[in-house]
Amino acid sequence: MPQNTQSNVTELRNESNAQPPALAWKDLRVAPPGASRPVLRDVSGEIGHGQWVTFVGPNGAGKTTFFRALVGLAPFQGEVWVHGEPWQTARWRVQMAFQPPAASFVGQTVLEELAISIAARAAHLGDPPPDGASLDAEVRRWMHLVGLSTALQRPVDQLSGGEMAKLAVAGALASGADVLLLDETQAELDPDARAAMREVLRGLARAGRTVLLVTHDMDDVLASDAVVVVKDGHMSAPMSPRAFFYADSGLPPCDHLGFEPPYLVQVARRVQRALAIEFSPLSEQEFVEGWQRVAASQILDARAQRGNPSIESFV
Amino acid sequence: MGRNGAGKSTLLDALAGLASPSEGEVTYHPPAGRTEVRRTYVPQSPERLLFATQAAEEFAASLRLSRSDVRQRWEEQVKPRLEPLGLGHLQPDDLPSRLSTGMQRKFVYAMALARPGEVLLCDEPTSGLDAASRAEIIAEIARYVQQGGLAITALHDLDDALFAATRVLALGDGRLVFDGPPQAFAASAGELERQGVPIPPSARLARALARAGGPKPGLYAPDELAALLLAPPVSREDGAPVAEPLGETGRTSADRGAAHASAAPSAGEAGPPSAERERSASHPALRWLSITAMAIAIALVHRPAGDLVAVLASVALLVALSAPLRTTLRLTWTWASFAILACAVSGLQLGPPFHAQWAFHFSAAKRTWFEVVPYWCYLQLGQLALARFSSLQLAALTDRALRRAVPRRQRLVASWFGALATRFIPAVEVMYREQWYAYRVRLQNAGRALNTWRALVDVANVIAPFVIRMLRFGETTADAMEARRLFEITPPSAILPPWRVSGRDVTATAMALVSIALLIWTR
DSSP, X not given: OOOOHHHHHHHHHHHTTSSOOSEEEEEEEEOOTTOSSOSEEEEEEEEOTTXXXXXXXXXXXXXXXXXXXXXXXXXXXXXXXXXTEEHHHHGGGEEEEOSSGGGGOOSSBHHHHHHHHHHHHHHHHTOOOOOHHHHHHHHHHHHHHTXXXXXXXXXXXXXXXXXXXXXXXXXXXXXXXXXEEEESTTTTSOHXXXXXXXXXXXXXXXXXXXXXXXXXXXXXXXXXXXXXXXXXXXXXXXXXXXXXXXXXXXXXXXHHTTOOOOHHHHHHHHXXXXXXXOOOOSSHHHHHHHHHHHHHHHHHHHHHHHTOOOSGGGO | OOOTTSSXXXXXXXXXXXXXXXXXXXXXXXXXXXXXXXXXXXXXXXXXXXXXXXXXHXXXXXXXXXXXXXXXXXXXXXXXXXGGGTOTTOOTTOOGGGSXXXXXXXXXXXXXXXXXXXXXXXXXXXXXXXXXXXXXXXXXXXHHHHTTOEEEEEOSOHHHHHHHOSXXXXXXXTEEEEEEOHHHHHXXXXXXXXXXXXXXXXXXXXXXXXXXXXXXXXXXXXXXXXXXXXXXXXXXXXXXXXXXXXOHHHHHTTTOOSSOOOOOXXXXXXXXXXXXXXXXXXXXXXXXXXXXHHHHHHHXXXXXXXXXXXXXXXXXXXXXXXXXXXXXXXXXXXXXXXXXXXXXXXXEEOOTTTSSSOEEOHHHHXXXXXXXXXXXXXXXXXXXXXXXXXXXXXXXXXXXXXXXXXXXXXXXXXXXHHHHHHHHHHHHHHHHHHHHHHHHHHHHHTTOOOOHHHHHHTHHHHHHHHHHHHHHHXXXXXXXXXXXXXXXXXXXXXXXXXXXXXXXXXXXXXXXXXXXXXXXXXX
């Protein structure tokens, strides 16, 4: 079980060595118009392909500015590569989902919204525009991919928050993007819709797409492949959620940033501390399995060693 | 608690008195010596409640004080409300509507809690806030409760809700499915999930552990759960998997709620999916040409006979193109109120001091009437011109029509501009209605009644935030268009239905031609 921050970072890097990283940026400096000083100062980093990475940090730290720069809404200095190609020619492979999603839809129905995205991809690739029969079929495929089940002719304004979030992601994918930037798209969703969206993002990463999500919800971080901390215009290297929530020594980055760790992590840390064992689960399943493993042996061992029958003294 | 669309907001609206239940009633029992219970309501997206004015004036409206009073008492009365929420730096002259959305939301809470009623109703108070702000808001609500208030909140952060609340109401699909203490809620989480209630992470973990032979599902603070997990196996009930308890506790008390309100899912969230695309809609080009020609012909005639022909022709076209009766009547009603006012104004001769004596000139009123009648035709023809056209179809048609005449770049800008305008007319209407709702909430929180006179005086308090929201929305749209590089894309013409000239199109065109001929003849 990886416990060391450094080893996790290397692990992440190695995965992406086979092909160029989905996104790489070097000496990136972004000063949005009107800002007195740059919001991001000379940050460098990269994200491997097929990864779901969460971006966390206080409001105003530069997370949104970073995303806006990557889709061409904020002028930047420095270099950015998308799949090894310079950003200037490959930027259409990066798309962003906005908040509120309703403000970004041009089509009046689900079909129209996705038809525009499909036409955009055809335009970028120089393909002929789609015809009627294949359009309907393709729209259905994208809807299926993100788990959006509704009528093609459903007006976009009638969709629920969760459905809008899925439509925004489907639109970005249909326009040919395989690097998705989601800026707090989880914030206004109910818990079930958030969990459903996590499943969608998981599936997209597994299928080789790259997802960047700005979030305040620690359960999103728990479910992601890696987490980047943005603070005061600086950016950490991607670290594994395990390193983010469980530190070997000292304050874990999560607590250092002032975030309350998820319930599961809070309980696990107490168990870990009481038994002095490696116990850093990231899901309910991992928690239950780990607990079952240690429950039989470790608890009895620990009690025997300390000769203390009191439960409370362990916690 | 409940999913989106379960009826939480509708219930809060009813409890706040902003929506009246179609059955049942909401009863509050005022404390001794009082005749009524004052309610403070902070609905979802509370930033809409701001009047888009200075901080001092916002507080003045909420506290029912004058602006100068608020300035004088800023340090003693206002600042202590702002500080716990991290807004202590705000000055009376600052504009809260220029803060980030999260800060605006906290500002509204600070205002609501500065002079709260006996009941505080909050809809998703922590939504869209960062971790620190979430804790601040929960702490402020807890403090209000400690001081003797009753807080009723809808919360998405279920763990926060469970550990902070003293009583939980769960809604599933518009019905109350649980009412009881948080412990009982956590214990019957499995049963409730089947009824469509979202389950908090703590209850999910407790349930997973219970299935694996762990402690019984329930509400445990992290310390408590860790202690239970570390307990020697013998102290657990034989370590056998514990069956999930059925939610008897929840069921029996479900009807004992102090407040009864009918809670139906709001129409916006659960609207029925609309019908599939109409493949055989009438031919747009023919329809447009006929309707435009008719409108021009009507504009040239101002005679009784011409008006009669115009009205009859419009009615015939409405029937031929099967326009919805509701819209037709609504437009007629709008027109009628305007027509009556116009005729009255032109015919009426007021008495002294304006005129020698009171009189009504029928001939003047009649003249106006003949001038006003064509406007009814325009409204109805406008309805027909726009009917069953979506924004994208408009863009595709414009693009096709301009293909030969206009260079690509200009053509795409024109097409997409038309599409965006059509797309956002309904969005603007929704925003306006929301702003009006927010204004009513603000008035009620301040304990003021809504009347026409006040609404006229306060019109800026509805319009200013509405315009700001519209601009923000438009900004996001502009960003999204830029990021998608919309103006480089040809509108997909595959979206256009395969229009054919049908018998109905021929009839409509023929009718328009006959009407135009008649109109010219009456002239």
